[in-house]
Amino acid sequence: MMGQLPMKDAYEGGFENPVFDSQNTFRAIMKAMAEPGLIVFCKKMTMPPNPLLPLTAAAFLTLCDEDVSFYLANESINEAAKNWIKFQTGARLASSLSEAGFIFVDSGRSLLNLEVLAHGTDECPDRSATLIVQTNGFQTGDEFILEGPGIKTRRSLFIEGLPEGFLKAWTKNVQRFPCGVDILFVSSDGFAGLPRSTRIVKKQNIKRNANVCCG
């Protein structure tokens, strides 16, 4: 199992088998987005520099290339991570949040102002941003009860480290449907999707084991 090294060269730590590793990662991400709130495990196939988790890096490698732009939302983000994504994917660094196609957010700290992001237009709602949000895990934290396409009745999702106002910000995002942004939550060993079609019907602080799926 590959771990995370503190400061690494931008040239190393990408997929060993780009074709199959990205296919594998994509299927996990697709499952996560198609069944919101389901935790889909994925094996670690990258060694990115801090603070990127291996699965965050895998998501960038799978979805980004010279056709898209990205942005790193945290001020604390270091040059190494920025250079690694740039070199490994060829994606452009967006000049502002509102222009970015893919936005990296560490531990959900600055995840409140969804309104400034690209959320598409009524005619082209697909011209919108995707947030790749790192969390400390899906085992503890706030419990969110989800409803919507991809969920049979209701599904509960635990996310650690989301800011207080997230529920309000997400409710606004859902109201904009079909416009809006989509979120891919990433932990050390899995993905969970929160597309704009998913409503959070309740937030509570009960601690319980979350739903888990091997994807």
Added chain:
Amino acid sequence: MNDEVGDGEVLASYNFAYLDEQTKRMIRRAILKAIAIPGYQVPFASREMPMPYGWGTGGVQVTAAIIGPEDTLKVIDQGADDTTNAVSIRAFFAKTARVKTTMQTGKATLIQTRHRIPEEALTNDQILVYQVPIPEPLRFLEPRETETRKMHGLEEYGLMHVKLYEDIAKNGHIATTYAYPVKVAGRYVMDPSPTPKFDNPKMNQCEALQLFGAGREKRIYAVPPYTNVVSLDFEDHPFEVTKFEEPCALCGSEGAYLDEVILDDKGHKMFVCSDTDYCEKQQRKKMQNLGEEAKQRAFS
């Protein structure tokens, strides 16, 4: 990148599953957007494929972008595994992706289909990929893309109801029998591809992820699992599935979708299941039952 395969053979000129990686990433991004906005047609940069438009170039590109070595692929053409389109697409992926193929619905992880949904209920571990000729349900009512885009944006679907109403005015019932429009997750009106309307109820709350690819028209759309898919209708003219008067002439099952087969030039015909895998399974079951009965008779 070469696709080095187990038996030492290398498909030198093609990447795994034919498409190059940049194309796959572009299609994958479109698929994620399509899943996030159920029923909305996401434009994508459709590539030329080694088959003519109208032969499933959209479905093939979607399949190529998601398929992996672990997958087992089934391909059907109007329900059948053994017709030209199905055979050649199955052979295409067997060659370019070296994946296992099957004709059994239950054993497939990935099913590419032209104009049918298998009779056997799909499971949550399966993905159904549709080949779509005309993705825009409003296209024959409004030829301008700028206008149909606006109509979807404004959720302005009155024209579609007028069309269905005209059906009733002319024929006394809704005469649309295939590509019957549906509303997905209460928002977008979607063309379910030219599947018979018989299959529409199977799309509702389906356990499998459904992906739609239109190559010539350059659109991808999706229905996530457990999503409401409602066929458009009127209170006094509710949606009805096609009913067949007789059972399948081969397997005897009722409640499956039947194809008309002409037997001679004297007007003789028979009706048989369009889903060949389902029909074979029912025939085997029938034979087993006959065997059991014969055994019981012999020993009683």
